[in-house]
Amino acid sequence: MMEKTQEQVLATGQTEFERLLFGFADTVALKCALELHIADIIHSHGNGGSITLSQLASAIDTPFPNISNLARIMRFLVHKKIFTNCQSSDGGEPLYGLTDTSRWFLSENNTSFLNFHTHPLILNSWYSLSRCVIDGGSAFKSTNKSELWDVIKQNPQLNDIVNESMASTAKFNVGVILSEYKDGFVNIESLVDVGGGTGTFVTQVVKSYPHIKGINFDLPHVVATAQDHKGVITHVGGDMFQLIPKVDAVSLMYVLHDWSDEECIKILKNCRKAIPEQNGKVIIVDIVLEQQGQEAS
Numbered sequence: 001m002m003e004k005t006q007e008q009v010l011a012t013g014q015t016e017f018e019r020l021l022f023g024f025a026d027t028v029a030l031k032c033a034l035e036l037h038i039a040d041i042i043h044s045h046g047n048g049g050s051i052t053l054s055q056l057a058s059a060i061d062t063p064f065p066n067i068s069n070l071a072r073i074m075r076f077l078v079h080k081k082i083f084t085n086c087q088s089s090d091g092g093e094p095l096y097g098l099t100d101t102s103r104w105f106l107s108e109n110n111t112s113f114l115n116f117h118t119h120p121l122i123l124n125s126w127y128s129l130s131r132c133v134i135d136g137g138s139a140f141k142s143t144n145k146s147e148l149w150d151v152i153k154q155n156p157q158l159n160d161i162v163n164e165s166m167a168s169t170a171k172f173n174v175g176v177i178l179s180e181y182k183d184g185f186v187n188i189e190s191l192v193d194v195g196g197g198t199g200t201f202v203t204q205v206v207k208s209y210p211h212i213k214g215i216n217f218d219l220p221h222v223v224a225t226a227q228d229h230k231g232v233i234t235h236v237g238g239d240m241f242q243l244i245p246k247v248d249a250v251s252l253m254y255v256l257h258d259w260s261d262e263e264c265i266k267i268l269k270n271c272r273k274a275i276p277e278q279n280g281k282v283i284i285v286d287i288v289l290e291q292q293g294q295e296a297s
């Protein structure tokens with residue numbers, strides 16, 4: 001194989017560099033599609049869920065002096081496989097349709113996950129990344145002078161967005177866990193889901209294993225907004241760094257990745273105190289990194 005010339009090496013590097021540099025454009029384009037309700041409009045459109053550019057423009061609830069920017073953002077979103085764009089069978093204008101990805105930001109599927117991660121308080125925190133690499137701690141705290149969970153406590157609107165966002169992903173994750181971890185819940189009489197948000201995970205576990213006494217444990221202002229779930233589970237407000245209710249098993253779903261190693265050790269020590277010495281169980285559901293830093297499948 002021929003060696004690359006210096007120019008080819010530079011051009012490859014530049015392409016990769018620019019791909020990384022403009023990575024933020026994916027996020028803001030998703031947010032734009034969400035704010036203009038593009039997925040919902042396509043989904044509810046009569047023509048088998050596909051729509052022309054001019055139909056899309058007239059369905060967006062704002063007058064468009066000129067639709068060329070809508071065409072440009074749609075071209076980008078099609079390139080990113082968020083939407084499809086096919087020739088119509090009657091030879092008319094091309095039609096936009098949904099993909100498996102855009103179905104995730106239909107309002108019927110709950111868009112709060114995207115709303116949470118693109119919230120100005122969250123996005124602005126990324127500007128403090130280099131500061132927190134030097135100082136330690138979280139970029140959120142460097143920017144907002146308080147930790148995320150303390151800011152949420154003072155901001156009921158953000159509290160709702162975060163709780164809905166967690167509930168929407170938990171609803172999906174619990175289905176996978178229940179089908180893949182069948183035997184894991186059989187010998188448990190009582191389970192506390194620590195950092196369980198508004199209780200989606202433990203409620204679904206108890207519905208599948210009604211012999212389990214389920215407790216949803218989270219910060220007091222989070223459980224205060226949680227649904228009653230008609231007595232299926234109990235909500236307990238508290239601080240996992242202080243005390244976790246005594247049970248047979250503790251679950252921690254997407255909690256540990258928020259904390260430093262030292263803080264995780266404190267949480268896990270409190271989990272240990274909450275379960276029986278002999279046959280207690282801690283179930284951890286979280287992102288696992290392979291040696292190379294890639295997420296495990």
Ligand SMILES: C[S@@+](CC[C@H](N)C(=O)[O-])C[C@H]1O[C@@H](n2cnc3c(N)ncnc32)[C@H](O)[C@@H]1O
Pocket residue numbers: 149166167169170194195196197198217218219222238239240241252253254255258
């Ligand atoms: C990333 S969310 C995960 C929520 C849920 N387990 C899920 O997967 O959808 C982390 C949760 O930890 C809770 N949390 C943060 N600090 C806590 C503390 N000191 N004690 C108990 N829960 C806490 C937050 O309120 C939030 O609901």
